[in-house]
Amino acid sequence: MEKISANDPTxxxxxxxxxxxxxxxxxxxxxxxxxxxxxxPRLCTAIGNYVVDLAVMNYLTLFEELDIGNEVFNNRYLNDLMALGKARVRALRNRLAELFDERNEEARDLSWHFLHPMDKVELLLPVRVGDYTDFYSSLEHATNVGTMFRGPENALMPNWRHLPVGYHGRASSIIVSGTPIHRPLGQTLPEGAESPVFGPSRLMDFELEMAFVVGQSTELGRRVSTAEAEDYIFGLVLFNDWSARDIQKWEYVPLGPFLGKSFASTISPWVVTLDA
Incomplete structure (x- = not known):
């Protein structure tokens, strides 16, 4: 395995x-x-309680040997950086670790240009999300939700142990952590009722998940093997899959979640690379 100098524990x-x-x-x-x-908006990294302005560091020629254009760092999203591929992003991260090393003086005297206290900046949605799939891969979670909807005797559907159950979510309602959300309206079926009623959800829930951010694109129809998968994954974020359980319970048959899931999904502002 290739040694990643940025991960040196010493x-x-x-x-x-x-x-x-x-x-x-x-x-x-x-x-x-x-x-x-x-x-x-511009790209950044974090160290300790500081946000590091990568656009300014690049302007100061601290990344000169990496040959990454200013437009990559002066960008609203990380997508152009992710598209560079794992090798070039790894080289950037190695260079950052080198510059912040206590034995390196290159950037220390310039730090007032690019270091910002984290509590003095606004962190934005880090990626432009074109599509996302939410998987249902936790046995405990699937059992709990299945019990809520169908009872303990039918908690897991027959296919659950045979394939990665998932659904395509609404990419346009993904928001960064800290953004307020609205309680959704929808149809629910009150206990004992024969017809649904319309109103605000009374069973709001959250699901703390880990999301993989795919960095490189593939051509339509090209299959990515499990051996190649890590080359395409840029990093991970925390993901909160907000759910209106009462709306979801009524609407999910036969095609799965819709309005009970699509009103908001929250991700963390920081993408931790798979290398880390």
């Missing part, structure tokens, strides 16, 4: 990183941000 940074930080020098994620003084 590496320490000249940036003050709390011991309990989610983002030590070994875990440099990618995101998109803006500041009150500069509302233009």
């Amino acid at each position: 590496r320490r940074s000249w940036v003050d990183v709390p011991a309990d930080s989610d983002f030590p020098i070994q875990n440099l994620p990618f995101g998109v941000f803006r500041t009150p003084s500069n509302p233009a």
